[in-house]
Amino acid sequence: MKIAIGCDHIVTDIKIKAAEFLKKQGHEVIDVGTYDFIRTHYPIYGRKVGKLVATGEADLGVCICGTGIGINNAAQKVKGVRAACVADVQTAVAAKENLNANVIGCGGRVIGIGSIEYILEAFLKAEYKPTPEKDALIAKIDGLIDDNDCIENDALFDEYLKKWEEGYYHD
């Protein structure tokens, strides 16, 4: 399977281990970054994973940040993405079987690599079990976002990055 994976600078080491696990399982991995521990912003990578999944360039996506929340919200906000952010195998399987989730995520500071490997393996193995009710709910979820420029506009975040450089955002 072709799997897009992304992370923020807090958990790059965990992301590398997860990507390595997927490759060892025989999958093709597209690592969208970030690639080091230099401070960056999780929406950049969540959107990139979401875009690859939504456009069909990847079959599934994996999103990891400190808690998993930021980057999986970023992926979720791409039309066509159905992201699950989990801490256990059972929830990951339910997300695939009931909601045909196409992005799986977790917190790299929340759960350990053993749990992550179990979750990834179970999520990839699980299959959507369609019913008319599930199909209808999925259609409603996918319909929540109108067509917009999120997928094709790779300059989407430029104005915020410029303000960041200018010191607009500070603690």
Add this chain to the structure above:
Amino acid sequence: MKIAIGCDHIVTDIKIKAAEFLKKQGHEVIDVGTYDFIRTHYPIYGRKVGKLVATGEADLGVCICGTGIGINNAAQKVKGVRAACVADVQTAVAAKENLNANVIGCGGRVIGIGSIEYILEAFLKAEYKPTPEKDALIAKIDGLIDDNDCIENDALFDEYLKKWEEGYYHD
């Protein structure tokens, strides 16, 4: 506070991060090893942490292995140790408040360093809330192990290590 910490070779990196967190919080840390990723055996380090706690050389102990189970069983088997192996803050606090746990442990492949830091901080802050019932249960737990040579005999595991070297144990 003086805190003994130990791990097996699967989670040495996680143990180092946990020890660093404790030092930054102002605690004195006695790291009993293991110190690298060379294959070794969790009972060695669980016993060492347990011994330091049972003899009063450390106030509390921290034990981490892959799941936390092996090393915390090893600590538990030292007379005077009451070890808790947890995955959440609430259980860690209950272990201190109700059972006056003196060793806290977790799985370094099960939970992430953010959760581990929260658990350590909450466990160290929590205090035993004695009642006659709790005191009686703790006395019964402590009474389960008769006096033996586990604490003073530092050659306890030598015969097994010799057999290991001789190739007796193999997959």
Add this chain to the structure above:
Amino acid sequence: MKVALAANGAGAKLKDSIKDYLLGKGYEIEDLSHEDIFIATENVVDAILTKGITRGIVVDDYGVAPFMIAAKHHGIVCAPTYEDYTSSMTRRHNSTQIITLGANVTAEKLSCELAENFVKTEYDGGRHQIRIDMLNREV
């Protein structure tokens, strides 16, 4: 503080426990439950976006469906929450307004304490705001 709370059938029992717990801690509760998890979640989103309520909690079997539904909305950050670290950090760093809980996964007592951590923790702001602004640019 008023908290918007909702569940479908699968989350109803856990939702009632959380309601009682938060009421006991002095919070006001607006119960927006509905048998259909899509409507239950939309009710909570609407309470956040249009009614000045700042915290919402949605409960179903695993917490996944309400996350998918809520996070699709402009202006909403939603956090499936299974343990303590996330319950606090998702407020501090992500300014999360809605958490989801899974009745098949997390027991009542822990769920109540996670809900309380979430409602009482404030957003750190500062550098974290660029990420929220980016999320709001996506949709």
Add this chain to the structure above:
Amino acid sequence: MKVALAANGAGAKLKDSIKDYLLGKGYEIEDLSHEDIFIATENVVDAILTKGITRGIVVDDYGVAPFMIAAKHHGIVCAPTYEDYTSSMTRRHNSTQIITLGANVTAEKLSCELAENFVKTEYDGGRHQIRIDMLNREV
């Protein structure tokens, strides 16, 4: 396979759910519950050490007290279990005979699935046996 199961009052409801679940999967259950968690745990330890039963499960509020009690015994490895990875790995690497579950932490459905993982997973043996031999030398 026969499974020894026990709870105190705090774990009784969850224990009953696990019992029904495992019975439904074809396991035999010996219910050794007791209001006192010390006695409940000792009952399960005794079933493992003297009655030929190979798996035990003890349920209370957080799973900590039965871990302290069971693991003190020569010949017993005990695992507080809160998620999937531990439920399998503690069998494969630690030859664990008893797990503990916390009714305040883990919901019924997840607890039942963890219990099943535990009872159906076998020990890997091999190099792992030196660690079990060392544990049995301690006490």
